[in-house]
Amino acid sequence: MRMINVAAAQMGPIQRAEGRDVVVRRMLALMDEAKAKGADLIVYPELALTTFFPRWYMENRADADGWFEREMPNDAVRPLFDRAARHEIAMSFGYAELTPDGHHFNTAILTDRTGNIVGKYRKIHLPGHAEFDPERTHQHLEKRYFEPGDLGFPVWRNLGGIMGMAVCNDRRWPETYRVMGLQGVEMVLIGYNTPSVNAQKGDEGPEKRLFHNRLSAQAGAYQNSCWVIAVAKAGDEDGHRLIGGSIIVNPDGEIVTEAKTEDDELLVHPCDLDATAFGKETIFNFAAHRRTEHYGLITSRTGAIPPT
Template sequence: MSQSTREAASAQGTLVASVQMEPRIGEKAENVAHSIRLIEEAAAAGAMLVVLPELANTGYVFESREEALELAEPVPEGETSCAWIDAARSLGIYVAAGIAEREGSRLYNSALLVGPDGYIGTYRKLHLWNEENRIFERGNLGLPVFETSIGKLAIAICYDGWFPEVYRLQSAKGADIICVPTNWVPMPGQPEQSAAMANILTVAAAHSNGVSIVCANRIGVERTQPFIGQSLIVGAQGWPLAGPASPDQEEILYARINVEQSRKSRRLNAFNEVLSDRRDDVYDLMLGTGWPVPLR
């Protein structure tokens, strides 16, 4: 890509990529190698931010806590973290990816954010889904928002998206783009032709909080558990920018996100702005966390 082409693309916004892939349970080295190939493919297409699925290095359906403990790694010094850090550094991009994290005897369903300068930070899933409650501890790092050269980035994982408080607090802390590594599964009672519940929730969250959301789901069936694919990228006005992806094929979705335009789009008309309209005389803007509201 020539310098002039790169500058023109930058003016249009940052190219982001959602990588929909199929990790294999327990095949960590193969999963990481495959993820690196997909990261490189996205970077070659011009992506500056690449999001991988939840537990992208290990697979999802652990038979026991002991199996998960054997596969989990410390972050960021573990081999998977180091591989993703090296890829981000060499390609000059940002990567958000789900990982099974071990901290001593404790296990977390986590995601790390890495960039051109190396490791940036970790998010630990707050809301555990189903059998995850037998495997992992609940996240204890809150909802960090990370300053980067492409905007303020935050992370949520899968079932976190069912809780409006997650996206609300991240947007209140200044997030521009929320990366969602996920392993969405079928929801009970879904009508045959209906959009995935996860997609509906994502669109609503993006619109009501004025944030862009990049969701990377996995595909396949693992130990009888099916996954639904349908990854998507939603802009800050709530309209899908790319996807939903296929329910059963690996693919990479791309979209451009202009952070400055996204921030302006929070103003819906001359009178209304989705963040400043909040009624702090009725409810606490930071939902009782005690976190300060950042200056904008």
């Protein structure tokens, strides 16, 4: 067996007025708890260092830059990297990235046990809209503040396994998992900030949104025979509620542990990477069963076009 003891570090709400120092202290407390429970890897949510700021419309796009990190690590998060190295725990978390040449991405990073960054992913499937929409119950302006990721869906060898990352809305798209699956991924780390109510469909509330969260992660895990670690930032941020429901899903698509609150909450589970082998060698043996000659529309077309 190749065991990784994984800690899914769900985080409760972060208010707009709260600084990174407050947030990092909470993240450190979760990391200390993970260490006490024997974790090898801790996974934090999307935009773990700030409130979910795409809910706020700013006419001047640059006014949002205060929520972005210009380097990683920086002074604000250095304690996280130092503590992770001292604990010999690998970690992953999401943040808003502003590159030296002025590009804005919704980013996640992965470190090894020494606190060195070994992987970076930039969110590809950006939901929402770019301009203020008075018809929505709340704004979801990711397309205003971020550019689509430009790194593809890479995977990395870490902790004796093959790991990939995705961010929030990416988890709803089967292509996300399949591209990593075609690289032999054994564990996919996903952070998310998902509003509890659909801004364009008011009767789609937390129960339905949690159902879709589970469905997406379980399907991705099963269809690619990999572990999926899906971790939320949850709770009421300045009157805007986010779902929790952080989960760890095994390669059979079964939820092995799930968060019960919308607060800071740690889920720890031993994940055997060798458990991915059976599915990869049988029903999802891609080399034996995939028929790429029939998949051309997946990359040649974006929108659906019904037959005439």
